[in-house]
Amino acid sequence: VGRSGEQLVALLHRAGKALVSGEDLSEQLGVSRTAVWKQVAGLRSRGYLIEAVPGQGYRFLASPDNLSPGAITSGIATELVGREIVVYDQVGSTNTEAFRLAEGGAVEGTVVLADYQSGGKGRLGRSWESPAGVNIYCSIILRPPILPVNAPQLTFISSLAVCRAIEAVATLQPSIKWPNDIYVGGSKVAGLLNEMSAEMEKVNFIILGIGVNVNMTAEQFPEGLRHPATSLCIETGRPLARLLVIQSLLTALDDLYLQYRSEGADPILRQWEQRSLVHGRRVRVMYQDSSVQGVAVGIDGTGALLVMGDDGVVERVLAGDVALED
Ligand code: BTN
Numbered sequence: 129v130g131r132s133g134e135q136l137v138a139l140l141h142r143a144g145k146a147l148v149s150g151e152d153l154s155e156q157l158g159v160s161r162t163a164v165w166k167q168v169a170g171l172r173s174r175g176y177l178i179e180a181v182p183g184q185g186y187r188f189l190a191s192p193d194n195l196s197p198g199a200i201t202s203g204i205a206t207e208l209v210g211r212e213i214v215v216y217d218q219v220g221s222t223n224t225e226a227f228r229l230a231e232g233g234a235v236e237g238t239v240v241l242a243d244y245q246s247g248g249k250g251r252l253g254r255s256w257e258s259p260a261g262v263n264i265y266c267s268i269i270l271r272p273p274i275l276p277v278n279a280p281q282l283t284f285i286s287s288l289a290v291c292r293a294i295e296a297v298a299t300l301q302p303s304i305k306w307p308n309d310i311y312v313g314g315s316k317v318a319g320l321l322n323e324m325s326a327e328m329e330k331v332n333f334i335i336l337g338i339g340v341n342v343n344m345t346a347e348q349f350p351e352g353l354r355h356p357a358t359s360l361c362i363e364t365g366r367p368l369a370r371l372l373v374i375q376s377l378l379t380a381l382d383d384l385y386l387q388y389r390s391e392g393a394d395p396i397l398r399q400w401e402q403r404s405l406v407h408g409r410r411v412r413v414m415y416q417d418s419s420v421q422g423v424a425v426g427i428d429g430t431g432a433l434l435v436m437g438d439d440g441v442v443e444r445v446l447a448g449d450v451a452l453e454d
Contacts, residue, residue, distance in 0.1 A: 136167050140178065140188035149185035177343070177367040190369035195241055203375045206382035208237040209268060216240070218260075220247040223323055223337040226267035230325065230333040236271040239378065248339065251307075251321055252447070256339050259348050263359070264340040264374055268381060271333045272389070276326040279334055280431030281393045283308045283322050284400040286336045289380035290318050291403055293340075296376040298364045303405040306424070306433045306450055310340075311405055315358035317341050338377065343367050354449070393429060401426065406450055411435060415448030424450075 135157055140148055154161045168178050168186060177189035197213035204210065212235055219225050219242040226240040242265045248256035258265055270282065290310050291302045300312050310318035321337040341359035349357050361367050388396055401407060406424040413420045413435060422437040432444040 133167055133171055136164070137171065137176065137188070137191075140186055143188065145187065147181055147185040147187050153186065172367070177369055179366050189367060190371060195243065195370060195374065199371055200374055200378070203371070204379050206237075206378055207386060209382040209385060210239050210378045211235055211237040213239045213241065216242040218242060218244045218246065221245055221249045221337075222265050222267040223249055223321060223335050226269050226335045226337075227323060227325070230269045230335065234269050236269060236333075237382075238269040240267045240269075241265065241374065249321055249337070250319060252449075256319060256321075257344075257348070257350055258339070259344065262341075262343040262345075262348070262370075264338065264342055264370055264377070266338045266374065266377070268336040268338070269333055270336060270385065272331060274331055275329060276324065276331055277430060278393070279322070279324050279326070279331055280307075281388070281396065281429070282334050282336060283320060283431060284393070284396050285381065285384045285388055286320050286322070286338055288396065288399055288403070289377055289384055290320070290338060290340060292380035292384075293373055293376035294318075294360065296380075297368055297372045298360050300360070300363055302403070304400065304403045305405045306427065307431065307447070309355070312358060312360075312363050315356040317358050317360060317363070336381070340373060340377070342370050342373055397427065397429070406433070406452065410453040412451045412453055413445045413448040414451065415445075420445055420448075421453070 139153060139156055150161045150164050153164045168180065172178055176191060179187040179189055195215055197215060200213055201210060222240045222242050222245065229238060244260035245258035245265050248258035248265060250256040287304045287308045287310060294300055294302045302310050302312050305311050308320040309316050318340040323335045325332040343361040344359040346362060384396060409424055411424045420435050420443055422435040424433060425436045426434045428434060428444060432446050434442050435445055436442045
């Protein structure tokens with residue numbers, strides 16, 4: 129960071145949540161205001177989260193990497209989710225890593241996080257852009273006593289948890305696009321990928337894979353994405369501490385999973401439908417070479433999308449990409 133960068137961090141840190149004006153900083157550091165701004169830019173590029181309010185000053189939000197198990201658990205009080213937390217600097221895919229740990233007997237509630245994924249996996253065999261230091265890449269091991277056919281219900285838990293976490297840390301109103309894409313203002317901000325190990329009549333474990341674009345910048349998205357994509361930082365106009373996002377996420381997951389275990393899927397499905405972007409809308413769902421058109425009238429207990437065609441016949445759609453037609 130350099131000596132002057134360190135001094136700047138120290139000054140901002142000392143001010144706590146208060147803004148420090150560029151003028152104050154330049155006086156105390158003995159450099160010009162432009163130099164202060166350059167230092168801030170330099171710190172940001174190293175992953176420091178520093179808010180800049182035009183005409184008012186700067187505020188320290190977080191150091192680059194607070195994503196240690198200790199930092200995460202010190203701020204939350206979950207019962208099950210996060211009992212074990214494993215954090216990697218770099219991994220192929222947190223889902224693959226969590227799968228391996230689960231096969232080795234990892235306890236329910238184990239959370240696997242990575243700063244960077246070299247082979248982040250997306251839905252339907254796609255990849256998930258996973259640059260270092262800016263986003264959340266996380267996989268949670270659950271061992272619910274359910275039949276494999278009910279496993280998609282767990283996706284509703286993770287998509288709801290992501291929505292709650294986003295609302296807790298940012299003043300945004302996320303919604304869910306079936307099956308489990310999280311949207312803010314017309315663009316995708318988070319994606320979920322669940323994987324399962326099961327026998328015919330028993331789930332061994334489920335991996336909830338969650339990717340949230342937190343501080344990713346517009347330039348960091350690859351060209352030619354299927355959906356418009358965004359990050360919490362782009363939407364709110366300020367960087368967010370990943371630590372707060374992950375803490376809120378684990379808290380919400382714990383809460384919803386415990387509710388699911390005690391009350392079943394119904395309350396979860398109802399909350400999910402309230403946030404559904406497709407509910408009551410005309411949609412076209414594409415899967416490989418086929419497509420189904422009609423009005424999205426709901427989801428069933430297994431998570432299938434119910435689409436009513438113009439002939440009034442309701443079709444259950446199990447997988448695919450939804451395009452809104454109105
Ligand atoms: C999608 O919308 O296509 C799903 C994206 C899922 C990404 C997350 S990031 C953490 C976990 N590990 C992965 O390899 N994928 C999921």
